[in-house]
Amino acid sequence: MTNSRLERLPSWQLAQASARAHGLLGERLAAAGARRYHYRLLAALDELGPASQAALGKQAVLDRSDVAETVDELAAAGYVTRSPDPDDRRRNVIALTASGAAHLEHLDAVVAAVQDELLRDLSSRERATFVRLLRRIG
Amino acid sequence: MTNSRLERLPSWQLAQASARAHGLLGERLAAAGARRYHYRLLAALDELGPASQAALGKQAVLDRSDVAETVDELAAAGYVTRSPDPDDRRRNVIALTASGAAHLEHLDAVVAAVQDELLRDLSSRERATFVRLLRRIG
DNA sequence: CTCATTTCAGTTGCACTGAAATAA
């Protein structure tokens, strides 16, 4: 039965499409040695430059706790450095390393490929329409 | 900065819209005394008639473990009955009670209202386009 | 023997909360 109540609900279709995107992205990032939070934090760092964890959390839409843990992981991998901020000793300054910048460049390509795969059945016109409608819903 | 990498990704937009739908639906169902799984299982039951937990899980897209737990809850509330299947003693037969059918009718209205609220900014033409594109992605 | 069904305990990734420590 492909015509259940569930499958006719826009909210269900939305959840299905989102789950597919989520799964695909997680898979491809994992194959590149990263988790979703890693990409979001590295991208935020690239956009802001060296920044406090609080600022990064805002930019990457990550909770303070998750920022702390993700920075731990990225620092252990040598992709970022964490040092005390001399101007405000409550803060850490997180900075991208050269290796982190290279890693991010790779992840950007992976993420772009996932978008293409996700939208592969839509024309570029349809893609634009879809994203426009999505924005008006979200 | 509203133009972060993240916010330009279709997969991110999709996740945001889906999260909004998810939150809205959960909220409204909770206000009606139900959880998402309750609605999905009751709707499946209405579509199949009395059925085994395995069949319900397939229809409602619920894991066997979650079906077992959800049936526990719905049976405790008097919305469904669980009885051994005389034709196959491995199975339980789950059936909707009158009270369960009334509850489902209410939840159907709640869920429909959520769809309307979710799509409130789109014309009916746009809604059709959106759902069609979603199907081609999911 | 195998396969299907149900139950139970446990796991995983994600998002978040509360409280403490530190310092502006």
Added chain:
DNA sequence: CTTATTTCAGTGAAACTGAAATGA
């Protein structure tokens, strides 16, 4: 004093896994 930042431990819902018990 209050507020901001970071850290840590823990919570909660969602989705799933493995193993055992039962029986087709």
